[in-house]
Amino acid sequence: MAGPLGEFQLIGRFFDRGPARKALLGIGDDCALLGAPACGEGLAIATDMLVGGRHVFDDVEPEALGHKGLAVNLSDLAAMGARPLAFTLALALPQADEAWLRGFSRGMFALADRFDCELIGGDTTRGPLNVCITVIGQVPAGSALRRDGAQPGDDLWVSGELGAAAFAVAERQAGRPLPADHPARVRLDRPEPRVALGLALRHLARAAIDVSDGLAGDLGHLLERSRVGARLVWPAVPVAPALRGLPGARRMQLALAGGDDYELLFAAAPENRVAIEALGPRLGLQLSRIGAFDAGDSMRLVDERDRPIAFEGHGFDHFA
Numbered sequence: 001m002a003g004p005l006g007e008f009q010l011i012g013r014f015f016d017r018g019p020a021r022k023a024l025l026g027i028g029d030d031c032a033l034l035g036a037p038a039c040g041e042g043l044a045i046a047t048d049m050l051v052g053g054r055h056v057f058d059d060v061e062p063e064a065l066g067h068k069g070l071a072v073n074l075s076d077l078a079a080m081g082a083r084p085l086a087f088t089l090a091l092a093l094p095q096a097d098e099a100w101l102r103g104f105s106r107g108m109f110a111l112a113d114r115f116d117c118e119l120i121g122g123d124t125t126r127g128p129l130n131v132c133i134t135v136i137g138q139v140p141a142g143s144a145l146r147r148d149g150a151q152p153g154d155d156l157w158v159s160g161e162l163g164a165a166a167f168a169v170a171e172r173q174a175g176r177p178l179p180a181d182h183p184a185r186v187r188l189d190r191p192e193p194r195v196a197l198g199l200a201l202r203h204l205a206r207a208a209i210d211v212s213d214g215l216a217g218d219l220g221h222l223l224e225r226s227r228v229g230a231r232l233v234w235p236a237v238p239v240a241p242a243l244r245g246l247p248g249a250r251r252m253q254l255a256l257a258g259g260d261d262y263e264l265l266f267a268a269a270p271e272n273r274v275a276i277e278a279l280g281p282r283l284g285l286q287l288s289r290i291g292a293f294d295a296g297d298s299m300r301l302v303d304e305r306d307r308p309i310a311f312e313g314h315g316f317d318h319f320a
């Protein structure tokens with residue numbers, strides 16, 4: 001078909017995949033319609049946006065952007081122990097480029113289909129690159145993994161490895177962009193939302209948060225909400241292999257304050273230690289016990305002999 005791609009053509013071609021499967025009504029009306037959840041089930045709802053030049057480089061590969069826009073939202077559902085159900089997509093694009101849209105929708109729907117999460121609506125406009133997704137998930141009432149449930153004496157755990165994505169951002173900013181297949185670039189471009197871990201933790205963890213702003217910052221949010229303190233044992237923190245050759249202070253900065261990790265940080269009673277250790281191999285995911293919660297009101301970074309380590313870093317903040 002000749003001529004420029006219009007707004008409604010664009011939606012029909014790249015985002016409308018026909019009659020809704022999970023929603024009562026999907027794309028094409030003034031609202032989507034979702035059936036009310038069964039008795040005893042609640043809805044978990046979260047919104048995260050990715051802004052060109054701020055959350056992603058403006059030349060980000062469209063397929064990676066489609067993946068990441070949804071992945072950072074699914075990560076919030078994972079951190080809550082919620083099962084993905086549906087999502088909306090608000091999209092601002094500088095121009096309607098068919099090849100770009102094909103890549104973007106391919107990356108987004110590949111991830112959506114893996115988690116059976118259905119696109120039910122959204123909004124499309126011309127403007128500076130912005131992908132804003134709202135996800136809706138389902139969680140039995142009372143079993144959501146909130147930020148406020150950690151107790152003194154609980155173990156502090158984290159999934160995966162930290163710092164790789166921040167390393168990829170730093171290398172690009174220093175004029176040394178990593179190739180797209182470098183493990184650190186893959187972590188930056190295609191974070192894997194830890195949905196299966198979140199579901200498995202519903203009955204094992206007392207509190208959880210996903211690490212988007214850096215471990216130190218997000219642990220701070222958990223401590224504040226739970227009104228507890230924590231000891232964080234630096235040698236136990238799983239640092240991404242890409243950071244191995246770097247000076248110690250730089251590794252610490254990237255792993256604790258770099259951000260964009262999308263791993264789960266969680267609190268669990270020591271009696272659940274064996275069950276949590278068994279989860280790792282089942283999910284093919286490293287789970288590290290990196291400290292413990294206490295009756296304090298802040299994070300103390302220590303070495304393996306409990307001696308304090310100085311750390312100046314803080315979590316990512318768009319306005320600080």
Ligand SMILES: Nc1ncnc2c1ncn2[C@@H]1O[C@H](COP(=O)(O)OP(=O)(O)OP(=O)(O)O)[C@@H](O)[C@H]1O
Nearest residue numbers: 045046047048049072076079209210211212213316
């Ligand atoms: N503009 C806003 N209006 C209403 N609530 C907001 C707004 N911005 C953020 N919030 C709420 O503030 C809380 C903290 O938001 P924040 O974005 O820090 O969490 P997050 O999405 O888990 O982290 P991240 O965005 O780093 O992945 C959430 O409950 C969020 O819904």
Ligand SMILES: Cc1ncc(C[n+]2csc(CCOP(=O)(O)O)c2C)c(N)n1
Nearest residue numbers: 053054055056057212213258259260316
């Ligand atoms: C081009 C570019 N510049 C900087 C970064 C780093 N970065 C951006 S947002 C964010 C935290 C999560 O944001 P939010 O709290 O809004 O979800 C981080 C660590 C990046 N990935 N790409």
Ligand SMILES: [Mg+2]
Nearest residue numbers: 047048049212
């Ligand atoms: Mg957010």
